[in-house]
Every structure is written in structure tokens, then in C-alpha cells.
Amino acid sequence: xxxxxxxxxxxxxxxxxxxxxxxxxxxxxxxxxxxxxxxxxxxxxxxxxxxxxxxxxxxxxxxxxxxxxxxxxxxxxxxxxxxxxxxxxxxxxxxxxxxxxxxxxxxxxxxxxxxxxxxxxxxxxxxxxxxxxxxxxxxxxxxxxxxxxxxxxxxxxxxxxxxxxxxxxxxxxxxxxxxxxxxxxxxxxxxxxxxxxxxxxxxxxxxxxxxxxxxxxxxxxxxxxxxxxxxxxxxxxxxxxxxxxxxxxxxxxxxxxxxxxxxxxxxxxxxxxxxxxxxxxxxxxxxxxxxxxxxxxxxxxxxxxxxxxxxxxxxxxxxxxxxxxxxxxxxxxxxxxxxx
Numbered sequence: 001x002x003x004x005x006x007x008x009x010x011x012x013x014x015x016x017x018x019x020x021x022x023x024x025x026x027x028x029x030x031x032x033x034x035x036x037x038x039x040x041x042x043x044x045x046x047x048x049x050x051x052x053x054x055x056x057x058x059x060x061x062x063x064x065x066x067x068x069x070x071x072x073x074x075x076x077x078x079x080x081x082x083x084x085x086x087x088x089x090x091x092x093x094x095x096x097x098x099x100x101x102x103x104x105x106x107x108x109x110x111x112x113x114x115x116x117x118x119x120x121x122x123x124x125x126x127x128x129x130x131x132x133x134x135x136x137x138x139x140x141x142x143x144x145x146x147x148x149x150x151x152x153x154x155x156x157x158x159x160x161x162x163x164x165x166x167x168x169x170x171x172x173x174x175x176x177x178x179x180x181x182x183x184x185x186x187x188x189x190x191x192x193x194x195x196x197x198x199x200x201x202x203x204x205x206x207x208x209x210x211x212x213x214x215x216x217x218x219x220x221x222x223x224x225x226x227x228x229x230x231x232x233x234x235x236x237x238x239x240x241x242x243x244x245x246x247x248x249x250x251x252x253x254x255x256x257x258x259x260x261x262x263x264x265x266x267x268x269x270x271x272x273x274x275x276x277x278x279x280x281x282x283x284x285x286x287x288x289x290x291x292x293x294x295x296x297x298x299x300x301x302x303x304x305x306x307x308x309x310x311x312x313x314x315x316x317x318x319x320x321x322x323x324x325x326x327x328x329x330x331x332x333x334x335x336x337x338x339x340x
Contacts, residue, residue, distance in 0.1 A: 260273070
């Protein structure tokens with residue numbers, strides 16, 4: 001073999017090896033029978049868009065199939081980001097979800113479908129990360145819920161027969177209606193996005209849940225909350241500044257009085273506060289000034305037997321304090337020191 005032939009053969013062998021290595025390093029991309037690139041060929045740097053193909057942001061159609069060969073989804077990318085219509089399917093071929101994306105506008109539109117009958121289930125329109133319009137449908141295809149949030153919030157609910165029973169707008173009335181009795185179970189009013197006027201709400205069993213009055217979003221006047229059984233849970237009073245002022249009452253589930261007291265015009269506890277057990281026996285007496293314990297104090301056990309008594313000044317015990325055993329017999333007297 002001449003030197004010339006040797007060098008030629010060596011060069012050809014080198015080219016063959018190089019081509020083989022290149023083919024191993026960059027396998028030929030797989031496509032479906034229609035020549036559309038399979039999703040498995042795309043890569044991402046952070047498990048989120050953009051999607052890359054051969055080191056470049058991918059632009060073009062894409063498809064993916066289930067293991068049995070049925071179509072899982074189809075769509076398109078532009079510069080590695082979803083664009084235009086996308087469709088997703090169940091294993092049985094029924095339509096599962098549709099998406100329409102406009103990345104240049106930051107908009108997206110998503111529809112989902114019920115698997116059993118293929119009827120539209122939800123519909124969502126968004127911009128960026130915000131949902132500006134959402135709809136949810138009943139099994140028979142009628143609209144069940146709608147939420148709009150394009151500058152002003154609006155939320156509505158319908159029965160499967162098309163009867164509107166809940167309406168909530170930040171610049172309008174809010175109500176929920178019992179679809180059987182046709183009575184309001186929740187009602188109020190917004191003005192300039194703030195609660196105003198009389199508001200009430202009922203539990204599902206028809207009993208009241210609360211009654212409150214608002215002015216420009218602040219509670220004013222008397223506010224009452226109720227237990228499920230219809231008994232009052234708490235009664236507050238608010239001044240024109242939206243601060244607690246006046247009498248405060250708290251009750252147990254059975255209707256017995258639990259706590260009674262007063263708030264000053266600054267919304268702070270003041271005067272005598274009394275505490276009771278379920279039998280109506282007093283379990284505590286406390287004197288407050290500006291939310292601090294000031295004055296005579298008594299504490300009883302759950303059976304109404306005295307445990308200790310004395311005086312406070314600015315949350316500090318002062319003077320002689322008396323301590324009792326569980327039968328109410330005096331155990332000791334302790335001098336807590338002079339008032340400051």
C-alpha cells in the first residue's frame with residue numbers, strides 16, 4: 001500500500017468515526033406520522049418556559065401521545081412560549097382542556113370539560129398572573145358561577161335552573177338567597193368599595209349569624225353575633241370612629257351570660273368586668289382603666305368559690321392580698337407592697 005493510499009484510508013476512517021460520534025451526540029429528532037415534532041424532544045432549563053430545541057428557543061408545532069398512541073396534547077410555541085390554541089385529551093380521546101395563549105398581550109383563555117358528557121365545566125380568562133373572568137357550569141351546561149375582576153369585582157351564583165341566588169359586587173348590593181324559601185340569607189351594601197348600612201347573615205339552618213351596621217367600611221352602633229342554635233354569642237357597641245365603646249356582653253352556647261363589661265371611647269376596657277359560670281355564679285370581678293387592671297379584683301373557681309382577692313394598680317398587685325383554699329377558707333394574707 002502506497003503512502004498516498006494509506007493517508008486517504010486514514011482520512012476516510014476519521015470522517016466515518018467523526019460522523020458516528022456526531023450522530024450519537026445529537027440523535028435525529030422524533031416526529032409523528034404527520035411530521036410534527038414530539039414534545040419529548042424539547043428541554044427546559046428550570047422546568048418552566050421557555051422550551052428549547054437543539055439549544056434554541058423553539059418555534060413551531062408540537063404534539064405528545066399516551067403510551068398506547070392516543071393523542072395527549074397538541075399546540076404551538078413561539079420563542080419557547082405557548083401561543084395560539086392548545087388542546088389536551090383524556091386517554092379515551094375525549095377533549096379535556098383547551099387553552100388559547102397570546103404571550104405578546106399577556107392574555108390566556110382556558111376551558112375545561114367534564115369527562116363523562118364532554119360539557120363545558122370551567123372557563124377562565126386571565127392577564128399575566130391575574131384572573132379577570134372565571135365561569136363554572138352545572139352538569140346540564142347552564143352557568144353556575146361567574147367571577148369578574150376587571151377593575152371592579154363581581155361574583156354571582158345560579159341554580160342549575162338558571163335562578164340567580166347570590167350576587168356580590170364591590171359597588172352594589174350583596175345578597176345570598178335560599179333557593180327553596182326565596183328568603184335572603186345574607187345581605188348588605190357597598191358604596192365606593194366599602195361596606196355601608198345594615199348587614200345581616202343567616203346560617204344554613206335559617207338562624208341568624210350576625211347583624212351589623214357599617215359606615216364607610218367601619219362598624220358603628222350595635223353589632224350582634226349568634227350561635228347556630230339561635231342564641232346570642234356576643235353584643236358589641238361601636239362609636240362613630242369604628243372603635244368599641246359602651247356595653248359588651250358575651251354568652252355561652254346555652255344562652256347563659258359569660259362576660260359583661262364596658263369599653264371607653266378609645267376602645268379600651270374600663271370599669272367593672274364580671275365573669276360567670278354556666279350556673280350563673282360569678283367567677284371573676286375585674287376593674288379596668290385604659291385596658292389595664294386598676295382597682296378591686298376577685299377571682300373564683302369554676303364552682304363559684306373565692307380563690308383570691310385584692311387590688312391592682314396599672315396591672316401590678318398592691319396592698320394586702322387574700323388567698324383561699326378550694327373550700328373558700330382563708331389560707332394566707334400577703335402584702336404585695338405599696339402603690340407607686
